[in-house]
Amino acid sequence: MQMHEHYSDSMLRDILKSMKTFACVGISGNSIRPSYFVGRYLSLRGYRVIPINPAYAGQSLFGETVLDSLECIPAETNLDVVDIFRRPSEVPAIIDSVLERFPEIKVIWMQVGVWHAEAAQKARERGVTVIQNRCPKIENQRLFGELRMAGFNTGIITSRRG
Secondary structure, X not given: OOOOOOOOHHHXXXXXXXXXXXXXXXXXXXXXXXXXXXXXXXXXXOOEEEEEOXXXXXXXXXXXXXXXXHHHOOOOOOOOEEEEOOOHHHHXXXXXXXXXXXXXXXXXXXOOOOOOHHHHHHHHHOOXXXXXXXXXXXXXXXXXXXXXXOOOOOOOXXXXXX
């Protein structure tokens, strides 16, 4: 099992620029949880965030009703990314559900600390881009200059100011 894979900055940048709708599986309604921060951040950056968590089903987060499961997302939804905030042991079942319900899915993104090599390979064999052990919020901030404003060395050289 591989914890960290290399993803080029250009690939991550292209994903973050072109994707519009994220389903966040395992998002929390608790405003101090990291998954809440990520969902809120993405929604504030113009992405549609479909929150998935049976513990909060029916409540509202980021202008969307929290759904019980991926199966509750209407089939006609233009879903671009499934962002997984669950334990690695739960990833295979989530990916199986995604591939069955949304065969046109473009990206499966697993949060920091979440990876599953076999499930990722299964999705890749179906033409899905898989990102493991990364956070779209952190990557967005790093690639588009927001971390620089907080004093972090992002490894990206530019003369552009925030």
